[in-house]
Amino acid sequence: MNLLLKSAVAASAITAFALTSASAETRVTYKSAKTGSSYYQMGVELAEAMKAGTGGEISVTVEESQGSVQNVMEVRARGGDYVFTTPPALVGLAQQGKAMFEGKGSPAFDDIRALFPIPSLTMHFVMSRDSDVTEMKGLAGKTILLGKGSFGATEGEAYLKLFGLEESVKIADAELSNAVAALKNGQIDGFVTAGSWPAPNVVEAAASTPVTVLSLTDEQIAETKRTKMTIPAGTYAEQTSDITTTSLPVVAFTTTRMDDDTAYQLTKTFWESKAKLSETSRWWNGVAEALLSNISGKIHPGAVRYYDEVGIELSDAQK
Missing domain, CATH: 3.40.190.10 (Periplasmic binding protein-like II)
Structure with missing residues:
Protein backbone atom coordinates (compact mmCIF):
# COMPACT_ATOMS: atom_id res chain seq x y z
CA MET A 1 0.00 0.00 0.00
CA ASN A 2 1.58 3.30 -1.04
CA LEU A 3 1.93 6.24 1.34
CA LEU A 4 -0.91 8.24 -0.25
CA LEU A 5 -3.35 5.34 0.06
CA LYS A 6 -2.28 4.68 3.66
CA SER A 7 -2.93 8.34 4.52
CA ALA A 8 -6.37 8.20 2.93
CA VAL A 9 -7.29 5.03 4.82
CA ALA A 10 -6.06 6.52 8.10
CA ALA A 11 -8.04 9.72 7.51
CA SER A 12 -11.18 7.70 6.76
CA ALA A 13 -10.73 5.71 9.96
CA ILE A 14 -10.33 8.86 12.04
CA THR A 15 -13.42 10.39 10.45
CA ALA A 16 -15.45 7.25 11.07
CA PHE A 17 -14.33 7.17 14.71
CA ALA A 18 -15.23 10.85 15.16
CA LEU A 19 -18.67 10.31 13.66
CA THR A 20 -19.28 7.28 15.86
CA SER A 21 -18.21 9.19 18.97
CA ALA A 22 -20.39 12.15 18.06
CA SER A 23 -23.41 9.98 17.42
CA ALA A 24 -22.94 8.27 20.80
CA SER A 120 -37.78 23.69 46.49
CA LEU A 121 -38.21 27.46 46.73
CA THR A 122 -38.33 27.78 50.52
CA MET A 123 -39.58 30.85 52.38
CA HIS A 124 -37.27 32.46 54.95
CA PHE A 125 -38.34 35.23 57.33
CA VAL A 126 -34.95 36.35 58.66
CA MET A 127 -34.95 38.63 61.73
CA SER A 128 -32.07 40.17 63.64
CA ARG A 129 -31.72 38.74 67.13
CA ASP A 130 -31.87 42.32 68.47
CA SER A 131 -35.42 42.70 67.11
CA ASP A 132 -36.61 40.13 69.68
CA VAL A 133 -38.99 38.68 67.08
CA THR A 134 -39.49 34.93 67.41
CA GLU A 135 -42.86 34.41 65.69
CA MET A 136 -44.86 35.94 62.85
CA LYS A 137 -47.08 38.18 64.97
CA GLY A 138 -43.93 39.84 66.30
CA LEU A 139 -43.38 41.48 62.92
CA ALA A 140 -45.88 44.20 63.88
CA GLY A 141 -44.07 47.53 64.18
CA LYS A 142 -40.89 46.25 62.54
CA THR A 143 -39.12 47.28 59.33
CA ILE A 144 -38.88 44.47 56.82
CA LEU A 145 -37.14 44.30 53.44
CA LEU A 146 -39.11 42.30 50.87
CA GLY A 147 -37.28 43.23 47.69
CA LYS A 148 -39.11 43.57 44.40
CA GLY A 149 -40.30 41.30 41.62
CA SER A 150 -39.17 37.99 43.05
CA PHE A 151 -41.25 35.03 44.21
CA GLY A 152 -40.09 35.71 47.77
CA ALA A 153 -41.20 39.34 47.62
CA THR A 154 -44.63 38.49 46.22
CA GLU A 155 -45.11 35.63 48.64
CA GLY A 156 -43.87 37.66 51.61
CA GLU A 157 -46.31 40.48 50.86
CA ALA A 158 -49.14 37.97 50.54
CA TYR A 159 -48.31 36.45 53.95
CA LEU A 160 -48.32 39.86 55.64
CA LYS A 161 -51.84 40.44 54.29
CA LEU A 162 -52.93 36.92 55.13
CA PHE A 163 -51.84 37.25 58.74
CA GLY A 164 -53.22 40.79 59.17
CA LEU A 165 -49.81 42.48 59.34
CA GLU A 166 -49.81 44.64 56.20
CA GLU A 167 -50.78 47.82 58.06
CA SER A 168 -48.38 47.37 60.97
CA VAL A 169 -45.18 46.37 59.15
CA LYS A 170 -42.99 49.01 57.52
CA ILE A 171 -41.63 47.84 54.16
CA ALA A 172 -38.09 49.03 53.43
CA ASP A 173 -37.58 50.58 49.99
CA ALA A 174 -34.45 48.69 48.96
CA GLU A 175 -33.29 45.79 46.83
CA LEU A 176 -32.89 42.35 48.36
CA SER A 177 -29.20 42.43 47.44
CA ASN A 178 -28.77 45.07 50.18
CA ALA A 179 -30.52 42.99 52.84
CA VAL A 180 -27.51 41.56 54.68
CA ALA A 181 -25.72 44.90 54.99
CA ALA A 182 -28.93 46.68 56.02
CA LEU A 183 -29.64 44.05 58.67
CA LYS A 184 -26.11 44.20 60.04
CA ASN A 185 -26.21 48.02 60.20
CA GLY A 186 -29.59 48.06 61.96
CA GLN A 187 -31.39 49.80 59.09
CA ILE A 188 -33.95 46.98 58.96
CA ASP A 189 -35.21 44.46 61.49
CA GLY A 190 -35.42 41.63 59.01
CA PHE A 191 -35.83 40.50 55.43
CA VAL A 192 -37.80 37.93 53.47
CA THR A 193 -36.22 35.69 50.88
CA ALA A 194 -37.10 32.51 49.02
CA GLY A 195 -34.70 29.96 47.66
CA SER A 196 -33.23 26.55 48.17
CA TRP A 197 -31.88 25.90 51.63
CA PRO A 198 -29.36 26.71 52.81
CA ALA A 199 -30.04 30.05 51.12
CA PRO A 200 -26.74 31.87 50.40
CA ASN A 201 -27.97 35.27 51.63
CA VAL A 202 -29.29 33.71 54.86
CA VAL A 203 -25.98 31.93 55.39
CA GLU A 204 -24.21 35.27 54.90
CA ALA A 205 -26.57 37.08 57.26
CA ALA A 206 -26.26 34.45 60.00
CA ALA A 207 -22.47 34.52 59.71
CA SER A 208 -22.27 38.30 60.09
CA THR A 209 -24.85 39.00 62.82
CA PRO A 210 -27.07 36.92 65.14
CA VAL A 211 -30.38 36.14 63.41
CA THR A 212 -33.57 34.20 63.98
CA VAL A 213 -35.31 32.51 61.05
CA LEU A 214 -38.98 32.36 61.95
CA SER A 215 -41.11 29.23 61.97
CA LEU A 216 -44.75 29.20 60.90
CA THR A 217 -47.39 27.26 62.78
CA ASP A 218 -49.23 24.40 61.07
CA GLU A 219 -52.33 26.61 61.02
CA GLN A 220 -50.45 29.43 59.28
CA ILE A 221 -48.98 27.02 56.74
CA ALA A 222 -52.46 25.70 56.00
CA GLU A 223 -53.66 29.27 55.42
CA THR A 224 -50.93 29.88 52.83
CA LYS A 225 -51.96 26.74 50.91
CA ARG A 226 -48.27 26.06 50.26
CA THR A 227 -46.24 22.92 50.92
CA LYS A 228 -44.75 22.47 54.39
CA MET A 229 -40.96 22.44 54.57
CA THR A 230 -38.66 21.69 57.51
CA ILE A 231 -35.18 23.21 57.53
CA PRO A 232 -33.10 21.02 59.86
CA ALA A 233 -31.36 22.41 62.94
CA GLY A 234 -27.78 23.40 62.22
CA THR A 235 -28.46 24.56 58.68
CA TYR A 236 -27.58 28.14 59.66
CA ALA A 237 -25.18 29.52 62.26
CA GLU A 238 -26.56 29.26 65.82
CA GLN A 239 -29.75 27.54 64.60
CA THR A 240 -30.44 25.06 67.39
CA SER A 241 -33.86 23.80 66.33
CA ASP A 242 -35.73 22.93 63.13
CA ILE A 243 -37.42 25.71 61.18
CA THR A 244 -40.92 24.99 59.89
CA THR A 245 -41.88 27.09 56.90
CA THR A 246 -43.50 26.93 53.46
CA SER A 247 -42.14 26.00 50.08
CA LEU A 248 -42.97 25.90 46.40
Whole structure:
Protein backbone atom coordinates (compact mmCIF):
# COMPACT_ATOMS: atom_id res chain seq x y z
CA MET A 1 0.00 0.00 0.00
CA ASN A 2 1.58 3.30 -1.04
CA LEU A 3 1.93 6.24 1.34
CA LEU A 4 -0.91 8.24 -0.25
CA LEU A 5 -3.35 5.34 0.06
CA LYS A 6 -2.28 4.68 3.66
CA SER A 7 -2.93 8.34 4.52
CA ALA A 8 -6.37 8.20 2.93
CA VAL A 9 -7.29 5.03 4.82
CA ALA A 10 -6.06 6.52 8.10
CA ALA A 11 -8.04 9.72 7.51
CA SER A 12 -11.18 7.70 6.76
CA ALA A 13 -10.73 5.71 9.96
CA ILE A 14 -10.33 8.86 12.04
CA THR A 15 -13.42 10.39 10.45
CA ALA A 16 -15.45 7.25 11.07
CA PHE A 17 -14.33 7.17 14.71
CA ALA A 18 -15.23 10.85 15.16
CA LEU A 19 -18.67 10.31 13.66
CA THR A 20 -19.28 7.28 15.86
CA SER A 21 -18.21 9.19 18.97
CA ALA A 22 -20.39 12.15 18.06
CA SER A 23 -23.41 9.98 17.42
CA ALA A 24 -22.94 8.27 20.80
CA GLU A 25 -23.16 11.57 22.66
CA THR A 26 -26.64 12.82 23.59
CA ARG A 27 -26.87 16.59 23.86
CA VAL A 28 -29.37 18.16 26.25
CA THR A 29 -30.22 21.80 26.92
CA TYR A 30 -31.06 22.63 30.54
CA LYS A 31 -32.89 25.92 31.18
CA SER A 32 -33.48 27.07 34.73
CA ALA A 33 -32.80 30.61 35.99
CA LYS A 34 -30.73 33.77 35.74
CA THR A 35 -26.95 33.59 35.77
CA GLY A 36 -25.66 34.13 39.31
CA SER A 37 -28.71 32.61 40.98
CA SER A 38 -28.56 29.48 43.09
CA TYR A 39 -30.78 27.67 40.57
CA TYR A 40 -28.40 28.47 37.71
CA GLN A 41 -25.57 27.09 39.82
CA MET A 42 -27.63 23.95 40.40
CA GLY A 43 -27.89 23.59 36.63
CA VAL A 44 -24.11 23.79 36.30
CA GLU A 45 -23.71 21.16 39.01
CA LEU A 46 -26.27 18.91 37.34
CA ALA A 47 -24.50 19.25 34.00
CA GLU A 48 -21.23 18.15 35.58
CA ALA A 49 -22.95 15.25 37.35
CA MET A 50 -24.58 14.07 34.12
CA LYS A 51 -21.27 14.14 32.27
CA ALA A 52 -19.47 12.23 35.02
CA GLY A 53 -22.32 9.83 35.71
CA THR A 54 -22.78 8.81 32.07
CA GLY A 55 -19.12 8.75 31.11
CA GLY A 56 -19.69 11.65 28.75
CA GLU A 57 -22.58 9.98 26.93
CA ILE A 58 -24.90 12.84 27.94
CA SER A 59 -23.67 16.40 27.46
CA VAL A 60 -25.77 19.11 29.15
CA THR A 61 -25.61 22.77 28.11
CA VAL A 62 -26.97 25.18 30.71
CA GLU A 63 -28.91 28.17 29.37
CA GLU A 64 -29.78 31.31 31.28
CA SER A 65 -33.50 31.92 31.78
CA GLN A 66 -35.64 34.87 32.81
CA GLY A 67 -37.88 32.64 34.90
CA SER A 68 -40.22 29.68 35.13
CA VAL A 69 -42.92 31.14 32.87
CA GLN A 70 -40.44 31.61 30.03
CA ASN A 71 -39.18 28.06 30.56
CA VAL A 72 -42.68 26.67 30.06
CA MET A 73 -43.47 28.92 27.10
CA GLU A 74 -40.38 27.73 25.22
CA VAL A 75 -41.78 24.20 25.14
CA ARG A 76 -43.72 25.33 22.05
CA ALA A 77 -40.56 25.75 20.00
CA ARG A 78 -38.15 23.24 21.55
CA GLY A 79 -37.34 19.68 20.59
CA GLY A 80 -36.64 16.46 22.42
CA ASP A 81 -33.38 17.74 23.92
CA TYR A 82 -35.07 20.34 26.13
CA VAL A 83 -35.08 20.07 29.94
CA PHE A 84 -36.36 22.94 32.07
CA THR A 85 -37.31 23.70 35.66
CA THR A 86 -40.55 25.15 36.97
CA PRO A 87 -43.06 24.59 39.78
CA PRO A 88 -45.54 21.81 38.90
CA ALA A 89 -48.41 24.22 39.56
CA LEU A 90 -47.22 26.39 36.69
CA VAL A 91 -47.37 23.45 34.28
CA GLY A 92 -50.96 22.88 35.38
CA LEU A 93 -51.84 26.50 34.66
CA ALA A 94 -50.22 26.29 31.22
CA GLN A 95 -52.14 23.14 30.34
CA GLN A 96 -55.39 24.78 31.44
CA GLY A 97 -54.61 28.11 29.75
CA LYS A 98 -55.10 30.03 33.00
CA ALA A 99 -53.48 33.03 34.75
CA MET A 100 -50.30 34.13 32.93
CA PHE A 101 -51.00 31.58 30.18
CA GLU A 102 -54.49 32.87 29.37
CA GLY A 103 -54.78 33.33 25.63
CA LYS A 104 -51.36 31.71 25.14
CA GLY A 105 -52.36 28.06 25.27
CA SER A 106 -50.69 25.45 23.12
CA PRO A 107 -51.14 21.71 22.50
CA ALA A 108 -47.40 21.44 23.25
CA PHE A 109 -48.11 22.11 26.93
CA ASP A 110 -50.01 18.82 27.13
CA ASP A 111 -46.79 17.02 26.20
CA ILE A 112 -44.87 18.24 29.29
CA ARG A 113 -43.62 15.41 31.50
CA ALA A 114 -41.70 15.43 34.79
CA LEU A 115 -38.30 13.83 35.41
CA PHE A 116 -37.18 14.49 38.99
CA PRO A 117 -37.54 17.10 41.76
CA ILE A 118 -34.86 19.67 42.52
CA PRO A 119 -34.54 21.86 45.66
CA SER A 120 -37.78 23.69 46.49
CA LEU A 121 -38.21 27.46 46.73
CA THR A 122 -38.33 27.78 50.52
CA MET A 123 -39.58 30.85 52.38
CA HIS A 124 -37.27 32.46 54.95
CA PHE A 125 -38.34 35.23 57.33
CA VAL A 126 -34.95 36.35 58.66
CA MET A 127 -34.95 38.63 61.73
CA SER A 128 -32.07 40.17 63.64
CA ARG A 129 -31.72 38.74 67.13
CA ASP A 130 -31.87 42.32 68.47
CA SER A 131 -35.42 42.70 67.11
CA ASP A 132 -36.61 40.13 69.68
CA VAL A 133 -38.99 38.68 67.08
CA THR A 134 -39.49 34.93 67.41
CA GLU A 135 -42.86 34.41 65.69
CA MET A 136 -44.86 35.94 62.85
CA LYS A 137 -47.08 38.18 64.97
CA GLY A 138 -43.93 39.84 66.30
CA LEU A 139 -43.38 41.48 62.92
CA ALA A 140 -45.88 44.20 63.88
CA GLY A 141 -44.07 47.53 64.18
CA LYS A 142 -40.89 46.25 62.54
CA THR A 143 -39.12 47.28 59.33
CA ILE A 144 -38.88 44.47 56.82
CA LEU A 145 -37.14 44.30 53.44
CA LEU A 146 -39.11 42.30 50.87
CA GLY A 147 -37.28 43.23 47.69
CA LYS A 148 -39.11 43.57 44.40
CA GLY A 149 -40.30 41.30 41.62
CA SER A 150 -39.17 37.99 43.05
CA PHE A 151 -41.25 35.03 44.21
CA GLY A 152 -40.09 35.71 47.77
CA ALA A 153 -41.20 39.34 47.62
CA THR A 154 -44.63 38.49 46.22
CA GLU A 155 -45.11 35.63 48.64
CA GLY A 156 -43.87 37.66 51.61
CA GLU A 157 -46.31 40.48 50.86
CA ALA A 158 -49.14 37.97 50.54
CA TYR A 159 -48.31 36.45 53.95
CA LEU A 160 -48.32 39.86 55.64
CA LYS A 161 -51.84 40.44 54.29
CA LEU A 162 -52.93 36.92 55.13
CA PHE A 163 -51.84 37.25 58.74
CA GLY A 164 -53.22 40.79 59.17
CA LEU A 165 -49.81 42.48 59.34
CA GLU A 166 -49.81 44.64 56.20
CA GLU A 167 -50.78 47.82 58.06
CA SER A 168 -48.38 47.37 60.97
CA VAL A 169 -45.18 46.37 59.15
CA LYS A 170 -42.99 49.01 57.52
CA ILE A 171 -41.63 47.84 54.16
CA ALA A 172 -38.09 49.03 53.43
CA ASP A 173 -37.58 50.58 49.99
CA ALA A 174 -34.45 48.69 48.96
CA GLU A 175 -33.29 45.79 46.83
CA LEU A 176 -32.89 42.35 48.36
CA SER A 177 -29.20 42.43 47.44
CA ASN A 178 -28.77 45.07 50.18
CA ALA A 179 -30.52 42.99 52.84
CA VAL A 180 -27.51 41.56 54.68
CA ALA A 181 -25.72 44.90 54.99
CA ALA A 182 -28.93 46.68 56.02
CA LEU A 183 -29.64 44.05 58.67
CA LYS A 184 -26.11 44.20 60.04
CA ASN A 185 -26.21 48.02 60.20
CA GLY A 186 -29.59 48.06 61.96
CA GLN A 187 -31.39 49.80 59.09
CA ILE A 188 -33.95 46.98 58.96
CA ASP A 189 -35.21 44.46 61.49
CA GLY A 190 -35.42 41.63 59.01
CA PHE A 191 -35.83 40.50 55.43
CA VAL A 192 -37.80 37.93 53.47
CA THR A 193 -36.22 35.69 50.88
CA ALA A 194 -37.10 32.51 49.02
CA GLY A 195 -34.70 29.96 47.66
CA SER A 196 -33.23 26.55 48.17
CA TRP A 197 -31.88 25.90 51.63
CA PRO A 198 -29.36 26.71 52.81
CA ALA A 199 -30.04 30.05 51.12
CA PRO A 200 -26.74 31.87 50.40
CA ASN A 201 -27.97 35.27 51.63
CA VAL A 202 -29.29 33.71 54.86
CA VAL A 203 -25.98 31.93 55.39
CA GLU A 204 -24.21 35.27 54.90
CA ALA A 205 -26.57 37.08 57.26
CA ALA A 206 -26.26 34.45 60.00
CA ALA A 207 -22.47 34.52 59.71
CA SER A 208 -22.27 38.30 60.09
CA THR A 209 -24.85 39.00 62.82
CA PRO A 210 -27.07 36.92 65.14
CA VAL A 211 -30.38 36.14 63.41
CA THR A 212 -33.57 34.20 63.98
CA VAL A 213 -35.31 32.51 61.05
CA LEU A 214 -38.98 32.36 61.95
CA SER A 215 -41.11 29.23 61.97
CA LEU A 216 -44.75 29.20 60.90
CA THR A 217 -47.39 27.26 62.78
CA ASP A 218 -49.23 24.40 61.07
CA GLU A 219 -52.33 26.61 61.02
CA GLN A 220 -50.45 29.43 59.28
CA ILE A 221 -48.98 27.02 56.74
CA ALA A 222 -52.46 25.70 56.00
CA GLU A 223 -53.66 29.27 55.42
CA THR A 224 -50.93 29.88 52.83
CA LYS A 225 -51.96 26.74 50.91
CA ARG A 226 -48.27 26.06 50.26
CA THR A 227 -46.24 22.92 50.92
CA LYS A 228 -44.75 22.47 54.39
CA MET A 229 -40.96 22.44 54.57
CA THR A 230 -38.66 21.69 57.51
CA ILE A 231 -35.18 23.21 57.53
CA PRO A 232 -33.10 21.02 59.86
CA ALA A 233 -31.36 22.41 62.94
CA GLY A 234 -27.78 23.40 62.22
CA THR A 235 -28.46 24.56 58.68
CA TYR A 236 -27.58 28.14 59.66
CA ALA A 237 -25.18 29.52 62.26
CA GLU A 238 -26.56 29.26 65.82
CA GLN A 239 -29.75 27.54 64.60
CA THR A 240 -30.44 25.06 67.39
CA SER A 241 -33.86 23.80 66.33
CA ASP A 242 -35.73 22.93 63.13
CA ILE A 243 -37.42 25.71 61.18
CA THR A 244 -40.92 24.99 59.89
CA THR A 245 -41.88 27.09 56.90
CA THR A 246 -43.50 26.93 53.46
CA SER A 247 -42.14 26.00 50.08
CA LEU A 248 -42.97 25.90 46.40
CA PRO A 249 -41.86 22.60 44.82
CA VAL A 250 -39.63 22.84 41.74
CA VAL A 251 -39.18 20.01 39.26
CA ALA A 252 -37.06 19.25 36.20
CA PHE A 253 -39.37 18.67 33.22
CA THR A 254 -39.05 17.69 29.60
CA THR A 255 -41.65 16.69 26.99
CA THR A 256 -42.80 13.54 25.23
CA ARG A 257 -40.48 14.53 22.37
CA MET A 258 -37.58 13.25 24.46
CA ASP A 259 -36.96 9.55 23.85
CA ASP A 260 -37.51 7.12 26.73
CA ASP A 261 -33.88 6.03 26.97
CA THR A 262 -32.61 9.60 27.43
CA ALA A 263 -35.27 10.38 30.04
CA TYR A 264 -34.40 7.15 31.84
CA GLN A 265 -30.67 7.91 31.82
CA LEU A 266 -31.15 11.50 33.03
CA THR A 267 -33.37 10.37 35.90
CA LYS A 268 -31.18 7.42 36.88
CA THR A 269 -28.01 9.51 36.81
CA PHE A 270 -29.58 12.26 38.87
CA TRP A 271 -30.62 9.99 41.74
CA GLU A 272 -27.38 8.01 41.65
CA SER A 273 -25.38 11.27 41.73
CA LYS A 274 -27.43 12.98 44.47
CA ALA A 275 -25.16 11.97 47.35
CA LYS A 276 -22.13 13.39 45.55
CA LEU A 277 -24.09 16.49 44.56
CA SER A 278 -24.95 17.01 48.25
CA GLU A 279 -21.24 16.95 49.08
CA THR A 280 -20.71 19.73 46.54
CA SER A 281 -23.65 21.91 47.66
CA ARG A 282 -25.81 21.35 50.72
CA TRP A 283 -29.02 22.44 48.99
CA TRP A 284 -29.22 19.00 47.35
CA ASN A 285 -29.85 17.57 50.83
CA GLY A 286 -33.32 19.08 50.52
CA VAL A 287 -34.24 16.66 47.72
CA ALA A 288 -35.77 13.32 48.74
CA GLU A 289 -38.02 10.72 47.15
CA ALA A 290 -40.94 12.15 49.13
CA LEU A 291 -40.85 15.27 46.91
CA LEU A 292 -42.11 13.16 44.02
CA SER A 293 -45.56 13.39 45.61
CA ASN A 294 -45.55 17.11 44.73
CA ILE A 295 -45.66 16.27 41.02
CA SER A 296 -49.32 16.68 40.15
CA GLY A 297 -48.98 15.89 36.44
CA LYS A 298 -47.53 13.02 34.45
CA ILE A 299 -43.98 11.71 34.68
CA HIS A 300 -42.05 10.82 31.52
CA PRO A 301 -42.30 7.08 30.66
CA GLY A 302 -38.49 6.83 30.66
CA ALA A 303 -38.36 8.23 34.19
CA VAL A 304 -41.25 5.95 35.23
CA ARG A 305 -39.14 3.00 34.09
CA TYR A 306 -36.39 4.02 36.50
CA TYR A 307 -38.76 4.56 39.43
CA ASP A 308 -40.32 1.13 38.78
CA GLU A 309 -36.87 -0.46 38.71
CA VAL A 310 -35.89 0.91 42.13
CA GLY A 311 -39.29 0.30 43.70
CA ILE A 312 -40.44 3.91 44.10
CA GLU A 313 -44.21 4.01 44.05
CA LEU A 314 -45.93 6.56 41.82
CA SER A 315 -49.60 7.44 41.68
CA ASP A 316 -51.76 6.31 38.78
CA ALA A 317 -52.14 9.95 37.75
CA GLN A 318 -48.35 10.29 37.44
CA LYS A 319 -47.90 7.34 35.10
